[in-house]
Amino acid sequence: MSDQHYEQQYLDLMRRIWREGDERRDRTGVGTRSVFGAMLRFDLAGGAMPLITTKRVYWKTATREMLWFLTGDTNIRPLVLQGVKIWNEWPHARYVKETGEEIALDDFVQRIADDEAFAARWGDLGPVYGKQWVDWPTFRYRKDGLYEKGEGINQVAEVVESLKANPGSRRHIIEGWNVAELDSMALPPCHKTYQFHVADGRLNGLLYQRSCDVALGLPFNLWSAALLQRMLADQAGLEPGEFVWMGGDTHLYLNHEHLVEEQLEREPQGHPRLELLRRPASIFDYRIEDFAVHDYTPHGPIKAPVAV
Template sequence: MATAAIPTDSSDRPHQEWQYLELMRRIWEHGSERIDRTGIGTRSVFGATLRFDLAAGAMPLITTKRVFWKTATREMLWFLTGDTNIRPLVLQGVKIWNEWPHANYVRETGDEIALEDFVQRIADDEAFAARWGDLGPVYGKQWVDWPTWRYRKDGLFERGPGINQVAEVVESLRSNPGSRRHIIEGWNVAELDRMALPPCHKTYQFHVGDGRLNCALYQRSCDVALGLPFNLWSGALLQRMIAQQVNLEPGEFVWMGGDTHLYLNHEHLVSEQLQREPQGRPRLEILRKPDSIFDYRIEDFAVQNYTPLGAIKAPVAV
């Protein structure tokens, strides 16, 4: 498979996107071929790392195909609400979670409704959405309302107050920046079987050094072709938002992947993308500073210098 050489641009620094393309090439050419949960099959490596410097507004926004960063941003803002129902996303035209509740509905009811019709019914029928649009206690639920239990005098247990991990991390960064416990965790073992999909991007750790906020994201499972471009943007976006809230400059975003894979039916995407070269250096501007990490709106974000090559479509494995 032909790949482009890695040049430098006028800044004399290799474009940060090349490391993503090199990871894609390494997986496709040298990854272990495996049967996976979806039955499609993957080529996989284990323990990948990517590093991006977010100084001066830089973001790991992939340019060798179009990434719909507003969709990824809306998803991140939805996570921060703690909501687990897809209806708020559907009403904004965000489609990335639709397949999971649709598959569950078909499996449980036997009704072979088309995905598009199912999603329209989620939008139109609030009661139907409440029954069939929920994903279980995924991501945002764990981030802002991690469940606790307390022992009652009658010997039974009852739900205690939820733990808002995001709020606690923001406060700890302000009050104790040198702590090694600035962590947001999504992997709640007790609730995995209730989730439509156990968290892939599961652990975020933040670190303060030289007035900059760094973030390391560990992802247990990663679809490099379709998922990783969103994950890179979203993780760096959360880092940028928190950095603004705690009055720190954004530092390095470090992404670490466990099972890092490409699906075998994505060959056309991989072949096309590896023949492309990064275009420009996207920058994110946050247009206002809200009162809290939970008050950002989609209108608060603007991206400059993003001139990507065209989108490359491929099926999502469910």
């Protein structure tokens, strides 16, 4: 077993991208340095979590987002009412583009919070993550040659049941990349494919991420994916095993130079653990109060702009 701190592989990836990545134009116009095909591995035994310590990661915010995904909701209002700001920029940009009103982001978000009808019109993100996870749309072919809408598929519920009933299956998968609905989404899924594997009573998990903002996104993605794995293990009566993260286009934005340089000067510290305080009746019944993190003493946060 290596004595190297679990976070060092994240810092090594960041350093490699910044020094060796291919510099390119991107969808946002900001520009990135990018590598392709990265991998990180973390052992979740004993409550360990891949929680980044070289800057503070707001794990409760990421947890609230994960719980929101599991509701299948696609409107930002429930997040806004909890003070979660992760998704605000996308509906704001759409509102400004479609109405021409140059409203400040904070004012737009306040209107989302205060006006339920306004939120219903402008706060929806389209069929993003949670919709695909718990209500993947289906269509049936009829004898008259037409299609009719069928019952949505709850992939998360099916994975829980398959982990219990058929742990040796190679089909424990949650998929977000619904090709037919990508154009309707505010942002096509970045963390797109989850697969799970049971060995010796331990649940291993793998996340494939097609596109990854290493500075701002990946610390959240690591926590969230490991959290989902822990929740699934809890529901299936399994111990947490290894979490494997795989990245396709794995990049740093050029306007994050100050963040990268400052973070790479810091040393990882501590080994935070996640405790699940309650096992609810289903994976859809967890609350934010059910999670406690121990021994998390990170360096301070480092702010940087989000590219939309």
